[in-house]
Amino acid sequence: MLIFRYSARELLRHPARSLLAVLGVAVACAMLLDMLMLGGGLNASFRSLLTSAGYELRVSPAGTLPFDTGATIGDASGVRLRLESEPGIDAVAPVLGSNLLIENSRGAGPDEGTDRLFVLGVDPAEQGIYRLTSGVDPDENGVVIGRELADTGLAIGDSISLRAPGSFAEAGRRTGSFRVTGVADFLYASSGERSAAVTLPTLAQLTDQPDRASLMMVRITEGENPDSVAAALRLRHPELEIASVGQLVETAARRLSYFRQLAAILGTVSLVVTTLLIGTIMAISINDRYGTIAALRAIGISKRSIVAAFLVESLLLCVLAAAVGLGLGLLVAGQLERILSDFPGLPSAIRFFVFEPDRLAWAAAGVLLAGVGAALVPAIRAMNAPIAATLHREEP
Amino acid sequence: MSAERAGREQRRLVEARDVRREYRLKGDLIEAVRGISLEVSAGDFLAIVGPSGSGKSTLLHLLGAVDSPTSGAIYLDGSDVTVMTDAERARFRLEHVGLVFQRFHLLPMLTALENVELPMAEAGLARKEREQRAKALLTRVGLGERLRHRPGEISGGQRQRVAVARALANRPALLLADEPTGELDQSTSAEMLELFQSLNEDGTAIVVATHDLQLAEGARRQMTLVDGKIRE
Ligand SMILES: Nc1ncnc2c1ncn2[C@@H]1O[C@H](COP(=O)(O)OP(=O)(O)OP(=O)(O)O)[C@@H](O)[C@H]1O
Numbered sequence: 001m002l003i004f005r006y007s008a009r010e011l012l013r014h015p016a017r018s019l020l021a022v023l024g025v026a027v028a029c030a031m032l033l034d035m036l037m038l039g040g041g042l043n044a045s046f047r048s049l050l051t052s053a054g055y056e057l058r059v060s061p062a063g064t065l066p067f068d069t070g071a072t073i074g075d076a077s078g079v080r081l082r083l084e085s086e087p088g089i090d091a092v093a094p095v096l097g098s099n100l101l102i103e104n105s106r107g108a109g110p111d112e113g114t115d116r117l118f119v120l121g122v123d124p125a126e127q128g129i130y131r132l133t134s135g136v137d138p139d140e141n142g143v144v145i146g147r148e149l150a151d152t153g154l155a156i157g158d159s160i161s162l163r164a165p166g167s168f169a170e171a172g173r174r175t176g177s178f179r180v181t182g183v184a185d186f187l188y189a190s191s192g193e194r195s196a197a198v199t200l201p202t203l204a205q206l207t208d209q210p211d212r213a214s215l216m217m218v219r220i221t222e223g224e225n226p227d228s229v230a231a232a233l234r235l236r237h238p239e240l241e242i243a244s245v246g247q248l249v250e251t252a253a254r255r256l257s258y259f260r261q262l263a264a265i266l267g268t269v270s271l272v273v274t275t276l277l278i279g280t281i282m283a284i285s286i287n288d289r290y291g292t293i294a295a296l297r298a299i300g301i302s303k304r305s306i307v308a309a310f311l312v313e314s315l316l317l318c319v320l321a322a323a324v325g326l327g328l329g330l331l332v333a334g335q336l337e338r339i340l341s342d343f344p345g346l347p348s349a350i351r352f353f354v355f356e357p358d359r360l361a362w363a364a365a366g367v368l369l370a371g372v373g374a375a376l377v378p379a380i381r382a383m384n385a386p387i388a389a390t391l392h393r394e395e396p
Numbered sequence: 397m398s399a400e401r402a403g404r405e406q407r408r409l410v411e412a413r414d415v416r417r418e419y420r421l422k423g424d425l426i427e428a429v430r431g432i433s434l435e436v437s438a439g440d441f442l443a444i445v446g447p448s449g450s451g452k453s454t455l456l457h458l459l460g461a462v463d464s465p466t467s468g469a470i471y472l473d474g475s476d477v478t479v480m481t482d483a484e485r486a487r488f489r490l491e492h493v494g495l496v497f498q499r500f501h502l503l504p505m506l507t508a509l510e511n512v513e514l515p516m517a518e519a520g521l522a523r524k525e526r527e528q529r530a531k532a533l534l535t536r537v538g539l540g541e542r543l544r545h546r547p548g549e550i551s552g553g554q555r556q557r558v559a560v561a562r563a564l565a566n567r568p569a570l571l572l573a574d575e576p577t578g579e580l581d582q583s584t585s586a587e588m589l590e591l592f593q594s595l596n597e598d599g600t601a602i603v604v605a606t607h608d609l610q611l612a613e614g615a616r617r618q619m620t621l622v623d624g625k626i627r628e
Pocket residue numbers: 388389390392419420421426427428446447448449450451452453454455
C-alpha cells in the first residue's frame with residue numbers, strides 16, 4: 001500500500017527522533033514484560049516447587065505453616081500410622097528440621113570453630129526433601145550433604161561432627177560423628193543455606209526431640225482431589241494443620257502480594273509511559289504536517305486513509321520497540337532473577353520471573369495498543385482542523 | 397469551431413449562484429466573498445485576479461468544494477456540493493477536481509511517481525494501471541526523466557509540474573490552481589503558463605487565482621475580485 005510506504009519513510013525522515021521513541025518505548029516494553037513475568041511467575045514456580053516431589057498435602061502442628069515456627073508434632077510415628085490408614089492417602093513422609101553446628105578447622109570455642117547447618121531428619125524410604133546427585137541415602141550413622149557443603153571440600157566417605165547448639169555440659173551427649181553417604185540437591189534450601197539430612201531417629205536423639213516431627217508430607221492416591229482429601233483429614237484430626245499445596249500457594253501468594261501490586265503498578269506505569277511517548281512523538285510529527293494534511297484532504301484523500309497512515313506510523317514504531325523491548329526484558333529478568341534468588345528465607349528454587357509465551361504476547365499487545373491509542377488522539381484532532389482555514393494559514 | 401468542441405463548451409462544470417463566505421474572527425465578521433455568481437464551462441480557462449485579501453483563494457476553495465459557502469449554491473458538474481457530507485465532498489474532489497497550491501504540498505518522502513499515484517491509489521486503481529498512468533502524466537508535464545526523484549531533489553518549477561500531474565491523476569474535468577507561480581521565477585512561470593495552455597487545449601477547464609499578470613493574460617478570460625465582489 002502506497003500510504004503505508006509513506007508511513008515507513010516518514011519515520012526515516014527524522015531518524016534520531018524515531019530512534020529515541022523506539023528506545024524509550026522499548027524500555028517501557030521491557031519493564032512491562034518483566035512485571036507481567038513477575039506478577040504471574042511467583043505462584044506458578046512456588047506450586048511447581050511444592051509438588052515437585054509428588055507430595056500434595058502438608059501436615060504441620062495446629063495453627064502453624066510448615067517450618068514457620070519451631071513447633072513440632074508429638075507421637076510422630078503414631079500420627080504417621082494413623083494418617084497412612086486414612087482413605088485416599090498413599091504415603092506419609094515425616095520430616096524433622098533443626099539447626100545444628102558442624103565443626104570446622106577454624107577456632108575452638110563452644111560455638112566458634114563451627115558453622116551453622118540446617119539438618120533435616122527424614123525416612124530415607126519416603127522423603128521429598130532432597131534429591132541425591134551421587135552416593136546413597138543415609139543410614140543411622142550417615143549423612144547426606146547439600147551442594148553448599150560439598151563445595152567446601154567434603155566428599156562421600158568423609159566424616160563430619162554435628163552437634164546441637166547449647167552448653168558445653170550437654171555437648172558430649174549431643175554430638176555425633178557421621179559419615180557422608182551422599183550428595184544431594186535440597187529442594188527447599190534458600191540460597192547459600194547449608195543443608196544436610198540424617199535419619200529421623202538420629203536427629204530426634206541428637207536434638208532431644210524423641211518421636212517428634214516438624215512436618216509431614218502426604219502423598220495422596222492418584223485421582224483423588226487434594227483439597228477434598230485435606231478437608232476430610234481436617235475434620236478427623238483437629239490437632240493438626242492440614243493444607244493442600246494449592247492452599248499453601250494461596251497463603252504464600254497473599255504474603256507476597258506486594259510483589260504483585262508492585263508489578264501491577266510498574267506495569268501500568270510502563271503503559272502510561274508508552275502512551276505519553278508515542279502520543280508526544282506523534283503529536284509533534286502530526287503538528288509539523290498540518291499544511292500537508294490539509295492539502296491531502298483538499299485533493300480528496302479521505303480522513304480514514306490519513307488516520308490509517310498515522311496509525312501505521314505509530315504501529316511501526318511500537319513493533320520495532322516491542323522487538324527490542326521484549327529481548328531487553330528477558331535479559332533484565334535474568335539479571336533480576338539472579339539478584340532475587342538470594343532473597344533470604346525463600347527457597348532458591350523459587351523463580352520470580354517465569355517465562356511464558358503468553359506473557360510475551362501480552363506485553364507486546366499492551367505496547368502496541370497503548371501506542372496506537374496514543375496516536376489516535378493527535379491524528380483525529382488533525383482531521384478536525386478545517387481544510388480551507390489551515391491552507392489559508394499555511395500560504396505566505 | 398468543431399461540433400465536438402461546441403458540445404464540450406456547453407457542458408457547465410461550475411455554476412455558482414450568489415455565493416457568500418463569511419468568517420468570524422475574534423468577534424469581527426469578515427466577508428471574504430460577498431455574493432459572487434459565475435460559470436465555468438468545459439474548455440474554459442479563467443484567471444481570477446485582484447488585490448491581496450480580495451477573496452481569490454476563498455472563492456477558489458468554494459469552487460473546488462474544499463470549503464462550504466455561508467449562503468448561495470454551487471453546482472459542480474451538475475451536483476449541488478453544498479448539500480454533500482464531508483466524506484462525499486472529499487470523494488467528489490478526488491474524482492472531479494484537480495487542485496494545485498502555491499506551496500506544492502507534495503509528500504517529501506515519496507518519489508514524483510508515487511506522489512502522482514497517491515490520488516489514484518485513494519480512488520482504488522490497481523498498481524499497474526496507477527504506475528502507467530502516473531508515468532504518462534509526468535511525461536506529459538515534461539518530467540519523464542525524473543520519475544524516481546523526490547521533491548527535494550528537483551527544482552521548484554519541476555515540483556509544481558509534479559503537483560499538476562498529481563492534480564490530473566484521476567482525470568478531472570476541472571483544474572483549480574491557487575497562485576501556482578507564486579514561488580517560481582519569471583521564466584519558470586512562463587513555462588507553467590504554457591503547460592496550463594496546452595492542458596486547456598487538450599480539454600481541461602482551468603481556473604487560476606493569481607497575482608501573476610503574465611499568467612492571467614495567458615488565460616482565455618479574466619475576472620477581477622475586489623473586496624469579495626466581482627468588479628464589473
Ligand atoms: N480561515 C479564515 N479565517 C478568517 N479569515 C479568513 C480565512 N480565510 C480568509 N480569510 C480572510 O478573508 C479575506 C480573503 O482572503 P483570501 O485568502 O481569500 O484572499 P486572497 O485574495 O486569496 O489574498 P492573497 O492574494 O493574499 O492570497 C482576507 O481578509 C482573509 O484575511
